[in-house]
Amino acid sequence: MSTTPDGDTSYPRTPRTTPTRYKDRATWEREAIHAILDATYLCHLGFVADGAPVVLPTIHARVGDRLYVHGSTGSRPLRGARGEQGLPVCVTVTLVDALVLTKSAFNHSVNFRSVVAHGTAHQVTDPEELTVALDALVDQVVPGRSAEVRPANAKELAATAVIRLDLDEVSAKSRADLADDDPEDLALPHWAGVVPVTTGYGTPVPDASTAVPLPANLAALTAARDA
Amino acid sequence: MSTTPDGDTSYPRTPRTTPTRYKDRATWEREAIHAILDATYLCHLGFVADGAPVVLPTIHARVGDRLYVHGSTGSRPLRGARGEQGLPVCVTVTLVDALVLTKSAFNHSVNFRSVVAHGTAHQVTDPEELTVALDALVDQVVPGRSAEVRPANAKELAATAVIRLDLDEVSAKSRADLADDDPEDLALPHWAGVVPVTTGYGTPVPDASTAVPLPANLAALTAARDA
Numbered sequence: 139m140s141t142t143p144d145g146d147t148s149y150p151r152t153p154r155t156t157p158t159r160y161k162d163r164a165t166w167e168r169e170a171i172h173a174i175l176d177a178t179y180l181c182h183l184g185f186v187a188d189g190a191p192v193v194l195p196t197i198h199a200r201v202g203d204r205l206y207v208h209g210s211t212g213s214r215p216l217r218g219a220r221g222e223q224g225l226p227v228c229v230t231v232t233l234v235d236a237l238v239l240t241k242s243a244f245n246h247s248v249n250f251r252s253v254v255a256h257g258t259a260h261q262v263t264d265p266e267e268l269t270v271a272l273d274a275l276v277d278q279v280v281p282g283r284s285a286e287v288r289p290a291n292a293k294e295l296a297a298t299a300v301i302r303l304d305l306d307e308v309s310a311k312s313r314a315d316l317a318d319d320d321p322e323d324l325a326l327p328h329w330a331g332v333v334p335v336t337t338g339y340g341t342p343v344p345d346a347s348t349a350v351p352l353p354a355n356l357a358a359l360t361a362a363r364d365a
Numbered sequence: 366m367s368t369t370p371d372g373d374t375s376y377p378r379t380p381r382t383t384p385t386r387y388k389d390r391a392t393w394e395r396e397a398i399h400a401i402l403d404a405t406y407l408c409h410l411g412f413v414a415d416g417a418p419v420v421l422p423t424i425h426a427r428v429g430d431r432l433y434v435h436g437s438t439g440s441r442p443l444r445g446a447r448g449e450q451g452l453p454v455c456v457t458v459t460l461v462d463a464l465v466l467t468k469s470a471f472n473h474s475v476n477f478r479s480v481v482a483h484g485t486a487h488q489v490t491d492p493e494e495l496t497v498a499l500d501a502l503v504d505q506v507v508p509g510r511s512a513e514v515r516p517a518n519a520k521e522l523a524a525t526a527v528i529r530l531d532l533d534e535v536s537a538k539s540r541a542d543l544a545d546d547d548p549e550d551l552a553l554p555h556w557a558g559v560v561p562v563t564t565g566y567g568t569p570v571p572d573a574s575t576a577v578p579l580p581a582n583l584a585a586l587t588a589a590r591d592a
Contacts, residue, residue: 337564
């Protein structure tokens with residue numbers, strides 16, 4: 139059913155992780171896939187409810203080959219992930235890097251990086267693993283943050299819903315290229331090119347209860363914006 | 366099965382557009398939902414393939430109560446949408462506005478706006494509607510762009526895959542609030558507050574073939590970044 143052409147450095151290819159179009163944009167390389175997953179915290183979790191697809195935004199973090207997904211956006215997926223059978227899911231992470239504008243409407247494109255992971259998710263119930271997962275989720279949003287706040291207590295851990303998807307059937311796609319106009323369109327008097335898309339952070343606004351200076355990791359987020 | 370408590374200004378509520386948690390974050394108001402859909406071009410399209418969920422990133426645009434979704438990310442969903450029965454889909458649009466950092470790990474949150482639309486998608490085959498949809502998709506990425514480029518010809522239109530989802534069973538969720546620590550955590554010596562998340566554009570890089578100055582709509586994107 140699957141092959142591992144590149145051994146441990148790649149995830150196995152399966153029919154549903156093999157694209158039918160733009161095959162040169164796909165990769166199964168572990169390192170490339172991890173880099174995309176690690177570059178953001180926002181993911182979209184897909185599952186099937188009463189036979190119909192549901193896609194909810196949530197937060198993810200990767201620990202090795204395990205992907206942890208926060209269940210805060212609704213309890214429906216978590217109910218399904220509680221049993222031994224688990225819940226079939228698709229977790230998708232997308233980063234837009236640039237708008238690619240061409241002289242024809244048809245050839246417009248986007249430079250992007252995305253990961254699509256398929257598999258069966260299980261709710262994390264072991265308190266030790268749950269602690270690891272929660273720390274990873276907090277640190278995914280702000281690096282180092284979990285060590286700077288009050289950790290979850292037993293009651294909070296019990297109220298936290300995290301599901302685990304073991305990374306196995308997963309692929310990445312990306313485009314990082316120039317505008318690709320048809321030769322006969324190149325002389326048209328239109329603007330073509332690439333417009334980078336950037337994500338940054340505004341000035342942090344401390345809560346009224348905050349009596350300490352801005353930590354270095356948060357200052358670094360803002361600095362990255364101004365770079 | 367559904368009620369329209371607010372008449373034409375809201376979409377009907379159904380069991381699956383009624384959240385089980387954080388009910389005060391949900392809305393069915395047409396105007397609020399349209400505003401979120403119109404605020405970005407990136408969406409995540411969910412469908413069921415061989416009984417399992419699939420979530421793919423793609424581009425959307427709204428025309429009235431119709432949501433058009435580009436099928437470029439793969440031909441699988443389009444095959445399903447071609448028949449008269451159409452394809453059950455879930456289209457989700459998410460905007461992250463801020464990180465919400467609290468003194469406890471447990472209370473961390475994100476300020477966001479999202480829309481989840483359920484329904485049956487159909488492939489757009491009428492050339493006139495396809496032209497409208499393609500123009501809307503291009504203009505969703507860069508306002509006014511479709512009027513500044515060579516329109517799609519008949520061959521390109523035939524090669525373009527767009528699906529339509531009539532907005533009917535759709536809801537929005539949002540959080541726009543301060544850090545929400547438990548009272549007993551407020552005195553902890555940690556930084557709590559809100560860190561705005563911003564999306565912007567870098568300096569446009571013209572293609573070698575470009576012989577015209579930067580159009581005003583693209584200049585406006587960059588200006589928004591510097592504001």
